[in-house]
Amino acid sequence: MILQENPFPGVCGRVCPHPCEGVCNRREFDEAIAIHSIERFLAETAGRYDLKPILTRLAAKKQRIAIVGAGPAGLSAAYFLALLGYSCDVFEAMPEPGGVLRWGIPVYRLPLAALRSDIANIEAQNVRILTGQKIGSEFLQDAAGRYDAVFMGCGHSRTVKLGVPGEKTNAIENGLQFLGQLRQGNTIPLLGVSAVIGGGNTAIDVARSVIRCGGKAVILYRRRRRDMPAFEEEVQMGIEEGVELRELVTPLGITTDGAQYTLTLQEMKISGEDSRGRANILPDEGKTRELRVERVFKATGAEPAEDWYNPPDKTKVSLTLSHTILISPESGPALAFGGDLTNETKSVAHAVASGKQAAMALDIFFHGGMEAIVPKLAECRVGQGPSLSMEMYMEGSRRLRNTHVVSYEEINTDHFQFQPRITRPRLLKEERRTSFKEIDLKISTNLAIREAERCFNCGICNQCDNCYMFCPDIAVIREKNNNERHINYDYCKGCGLCVVECPRNAMTLREEDI
Amino acid sequence: MELDTKDDEYMYSGHVGCPGCGAAIAMRFTLKALGAKTIVVLPACCWSIIAGPYPQSTLKVPVIHSAFETGGAVASGVRAALDVKGDTETTVVTWAGDGGTFDIGFQALSGAVERNEDFIYVCYDNEAYMNTGVQRSSSTPYGAWTTTTPGQDWKKMRKKNIVEALVAHRIPYAATANIAFPEDLVRKVQKAKALKGSKFIHVYASCPTGWRIPSEMSVKIARMAVQTNIFPLYEVENGNKYTINYKPKEYLVREYFKLQGRFRHLTDRDLDQIQEMVNEDWEVLLRKAAERV
Ligand SMILES: Cc1ncc(C[n+]2csc(CCOP(=O)(O)OP(=O)(O)O)c2C)c(N)n1
Numbered sequence: 001m002i003l004q005e006n007p008f009p010g011v012c013g014r015v016c017p018h019p020c021e022g023v024c025n026r027r028e029f030d031e032a033i034a035i036h037s038i039e040r041f042l043a044e045t046a047g048r049y050d051l052k053p054i055l056t057r058l059a060a061k062k063q064r065i066a067i068v069g070a071g072p073a074g075l076s077a078a079y080f081l082a083l084l085g086y087s088c089d090v091f092e093a094m095p096e097p098g099g100v101l102r103w104g105i106p107v108y109r110l111p112l113a114a115l116r117s118d119i120a121n122i123e124a125q126n127v128r129i130l131t132g133q134k135i136g137s138e139f140l141q142d143a144a145g146r147y148d149a150v151f152m153g154c155g156h157s158r159t160v161k162l163g164v165p166g167e168k169t170n171a172i173e174n175g176l177q178f179l180g181q182l183r184q185g186n187t188i189p190l191l192g193v194s195a196v197i198g199g200g201n202t203a204i205d206v207a208r209s210v211i212r213c214g215g216k217a218v219i220l221y222r223r224r225r226r227d228m229p230a231f232e233e234e235v236q237m238g239i240e241e242g243v244e245l246r247e248l249v250t251p252l253g254i255t256t257d258g259a260q261y262t263l264t265l266q267e268m269k270i271s272g273e274d275s276r277g278r279a280n281i282l283p284d285e286g287k288t289r290e291l292r293v294e295r296v297f298k299a300t301g302a303e304p305a306e307d308w309y310n311p312p313d314k315t316k317v318s319l320t321l322s323h324t325i326l327i328s329p330e331s332g333p334a335l336a337f338g339g340d341l342t343n344e345t346k347s348v349a350h351a352v353a354s355g356k357q358a359a360m361a362l363d364i365f366f367h368g369g370m371e372a373i374v375p376k377l378a379e380c381r382v383g384q385g386p387s388l389s390m391e392m393y394m395e396g397s398r399r400l401r402n403t404h405v406v407s408y409e410e411i412n413t414d415h416f417q418f419q420p421r422i423t424r425p426r427l428l429k430e431e432r433r434t435s436f437k438e439i440d441l442k443i444s445t446n447l448a449i450r451e452a453e454r455c456f457n458c459g460i461c462n463q464c465d466n467c468y469m470f471c472p473d474i475a476v477i478r479e480k481n482n483n484e485r486h487i488n489y490d491y492c493k494g495c496g497l498c499v500v501e502c503p504r505n506a507m508t509l510r511e512e513d514i
Numbered sequence: 515m516e517l518d519t520k521d522d523e524y525m526y527s528g529h530v531g532c533p534g535c536g537a538a539i540a541m542r543f544t545l546k547a548l549g550a551k552t553i554v555v556l557p558a559c560c561w562s563i564i565a566g567p568y569p570q571s572t573l574k575v576p577v578i579h580s581a582f583e584t585g586g587a588v589a590s591g592v593r594a595a596l597d598v599k600g601d602t603e604t605t606v607v608t609w610a611g612d613g614g615t616f617d618i619g620f621q622a623l624s625g626a627v628e629r630n631e632d633f634i635y636v637c638y639d640n641e642a643y644m645n646t647g648v649q650r651s652s653s654t655p656y657g658a659w660t661t662t663t664p665g666q667d668w669k670k671m672r673k674k675n676i677v678e679a680l681v682a683h684r685i686p687y688a689a690t691a692n693i694a695f696p697e698d699l700v701r702k703v704q705k706a707k708a709l710k711g712s713k714f715i716h717v718y719a720s721c722p723t724g725w726r727i728p729s730e731m732s733v734k735i736a737r738m739a740v741q742t743n744i745f746p747l748y749e750v751e752n753g754n755k756y757t758i759n760y761k762p763k764e765y766l767v768r769e770y771f772k773l774q775g776r777f778r779h780l781t782d783r784d785l786d787q788i789q790e791m792v793n794e795d796w797e798v799l800l801r802k803a804a805e806r807v
C-alpha cells in the first residue's frame with residue numbers, strides 16, 4: 001500500500017522528519033504513533049522476505065518521457081509515470097542513482113543498502129536509469145521527436161557563495177563536496193577543529209561527519225538555534241555527539257598562516273522576528289571575534305549546478321502547481337520541473353510529492369490538455385493540504401472514503417488505553433562519535449505490531465464491531481467477507497449509538513432527505 | 515471488541531424498544547453469554563413489551579411472562595419442572611426491572627435465593643418504573659426527577675443497595691455489570707451459569723426515554739456511571755469474597771449528572787453533596803474488598 005503512494009519507504013522511514021507525527025491525533029491522547037518506524041519496518045520486512053509489491057498499473061501508453069536527474073524527485077516521477085503506463089529514461093550524471101540520497105546524506109542516517117533496495121524496486125517497474133550521462137542544455141532541443149516530455153529534477157547541488165574575502169583562495173571547503181567524497185567511500189582523517197558555516201541539514205551532516213572523521217566541529221550560524229532550518233532532532237543528536245554550536249555569528253573574513261585559519265566573526269543582534277518567527281538579524285556593530293581553526297566548510301544554502309536547470313521566467317510557464325511547474329512549448333516536448341528546483345521546502349518527502357504530482361499532471365496533459373490538470377488533481381487530494389493519492393488517481397477504493405479529516409475530539413477515547421510510544425533502539429553516543437554505522441537500529445516485529453496497534457485508525461473502519469455489538473436493534477449487518485459493515489435500514493431506529501460508540505469516527509448520521 | 519460469543523445472536527430485529535434502549539443491549543449481551551439452552555422468566559416490565567405478544571417473540575429462547583411480583587417464585591417452579599424432567603442443562607434466568615426486583619418482587623426473590631434455588635436472577639436497572647411512565651422506585655437515585663417525584667419534589671432518598679441485600683443472603687454469586695462493558699458482563703453471566711445455586715446480576719441499563727438523554731448517549735452515560743464510581747463494577751462470591759473489576763479514573767459525578775435531563779434541576783451544592791455520597795459508598799466498597807483498612 002505504501003508503494004502505491006511512495007517509492008521510497010526505506011528512505012523516508014529514515015530521513016524524513018515525519019511531520020505526519022506532529023499532527024497524529026494520538027499525540028493528544030498519549031504520544032503520536034511512530035509512523036516513521038513502522039514505515040521503515042515494512043520496507044525492511046519486504047526486503048528481508050523478498051516480497052514483491054502488487055501494484056496497480058495502467059495500460060501501456062505510447063508517450064516516452066525523459067527524466068533529468070536520478071534524485072528522489074526524478075526517480076519518483078519515473079516510478080509513477082511507469083505505473084501510469086509510460087516508458088521512462090532517467091539520465092544521471094553520477095555513476096549511481098540517488099542524487100542527494102546517494103551523494104549527500106551521510107550513511108549513518110541512510111545506509112547504502114536501504115537506498116539501493118528502494119531504487120531496485122523503482123527499476124523493477126520498468127524504469128531505465130542511465131548513469132554517467134551528463135546532460136547539457138541542448139538536450140531539451142534534441143529530445144524533440146525522441147521524447148514527449150522531459151521532467152527536470154536536477155536538484156540543488158551547488159553551494160551558494162558566501163561573499164567572504166578569502167573564499168576564493170580555497171581556504172573554504174565545500175561541505176556538500178566533503179559529504180560526497182565520504183559517500184564515494186573515501187576515508188578522510190581529520191585533526192583539529194573544523195568550522196562549519198550554515199544552519200541547515202547540510203551543516204549538521206558535515207559537522208557530525210567531521211566528528212566521525214576524528215575532528216572537532218563548530219557550527220557557525222547567523223541566527224539562533226531555534227531558527228535553524230535543520231531538523232531539530234538532528235541538531236540535538238549532533239550536539240550530543242560533541243558538535244559545538246555558535247549562534248548569532250557570521251564570518252567577515254578569513255586569513256591563514258599556513259597551518260591554521262583565522263576567521264573573523266561578526267556578532268549579530270536580533271531585531272524582532274519575521275512572520276515565521278525567525279529572528280531578524282543585524283550586525284552588532286563593532287563586536288567581532290576571532291576563531292582559529294584547522295578547516296573551514298561552507299554548508300549554507302544550495303542552488304542548481306547550472307542555470308538552465310531552473311524553470312524559465314513566468315511568462316513562458318503554462319501552469320504552476322504546489323510542487324511542480326509545467327510548460328508546454330509550441331514545439332518540442334512538454335517540460336515539467338520538480339524537486340528542489342520548485343519546492344519551497346527542500347525535503348525528500350516534498351521531492352517525492354513533486355515527482356508524483358508531475359507524473360499525474362503529465363498524464364492528464366497528454367489526455368486532456370493543461371486545463372484538465374487542476375480539476376482532476378483536486379479529485380485526488382487527501383486531507384486539506386496538497387497531498388495527492390496515486391491510488392485515488394487510478395480510481396482505487398480510497399475514493400469512496402469520506403474526505404472529512406477526523407479530529408481528536410471526534411475520537412471516542414473510552415475505547416483506548418494509554419500505551420507509550422516505542423522508543424527506537426539507537427547506538428550510544430560514544431559509538432556514534434567513532435563510526436558511520438547507522439544510528440537507528442531495527443525494531444522487532446513484535447514492537448512494530450504493538451506500535452501499529454496503537455493507531456486510532458481515525459475515520460477508517462477496522463472491523464472492531466463496536467457498532468454491531470452496541471446496536472439495540474441488531475441492525476448492523478456484517479458482510480460475509482467480514483470487511484464491510486452496513487446498516488439495515490428496515491430495522492434501524494436511528495438512535496445514533498453506533499456513531500458515538502465507533503472509536504474512530506468512521507460513521508456519520510444524517511437525517512434523510514425527504 | 516473481543517468476544518468469543520460475538521457471532522451468537524438470540525434476539526431479532528424489529529422489537530418495540532425505544533431507540534437507544536439500554537435494556538435491549540443488556541439482553542443481547544446476556545443471551546450471547548447464556549446460549550440457546552435458556553428459559554427466560556419475564557415479570558412485568560418494559561421487557562414484557564419488547565419481547566412481544568404471543569405468538570410473536572423477540573427472543574429465540576423460550577419466554578414465560580409472569581406476574582410483576584413473582585420473578586423469584588416462577589423461576590423456582592420452572593427449575594423444579596426441569597429437574598423433574600431430568601434437564602440439568604437448561605439455565606433458568608429471571609429477567610426483571612428494578613421495580614420488579616427492588617420493590618414488588620423483592621420477597622419472591624429473597625425467598626428463592628434463601629432456598630438457594632439454582633437459577634440466575636438478572637435485574638436490568640433503569641432506575642424507575644419505565645414501562646408505566648417513569649415512576650420512582652427504590653432504585654431511583656438521589657436527586658432524580660420522575661413523574662412521581664416532579665419539580666422540586668425530586669427524590670431525596672438514596673438508592674437501595676440491592677447487591678448488598680443479596681450478599682446478605684450469602685448466595686454463591688452476586689455481581690454488578692454494565693452495558694458499556696460487554697466483556698465484563700459476558701464473563702460474569704458465563705461465570706454465573708457455571709455455578710450452582712442462586713446467582714444475582716445487577717445490570718446497569720440506561721433508558722433514554724426515562725432519563726431524558728439523547729438516544730445516542732445511552733452507552734456513553736452508562737460507561738460514565740462506572741468511570742465516576744456511581745456504579746462500581748464488582749462481584750461477590752459466597753457473600754464474602756469481594757473483587758472490584760474496574761478501578762475508575764475518579765471522574766467527577768458532575769460530568770455524569772449534567773448530561774441528563776432527569777437531574778437538570780440540581781444545584782452545584784446538590785452535586786457536591788452527591789459527590790460526597792458517592793465517595794462514601796466507594797470507600798465502603800473498598801473496605802469490603804479489603805483494599806482499605
Ligand atoms: C401487580 C402489578 N402492579 C402494577 C403493574 C403495572 N406495571 C407493569 S410494568 C410496571 C413497571 C415496571 O417497572 P420496572 O420493573 O422497573 O421495569 P421497567 O418497566 O422500568 O423496565 C408496572 C408498574 C403490574 N403489571 N402488576
Ligand code: SF4
Pocket residue numbers: 530531532533534535536537538560564640644645720721722723724
Ligand atoms: S422506556 Fe426505557 S427501558 Fe423501556 S424500552 Fe424505552 S428506553 Fe428501553
Ligand SMILES: [Mg+2]
Pocket residue numbers: 611612613639640641642643644
Ligand atoms: Mg425500571
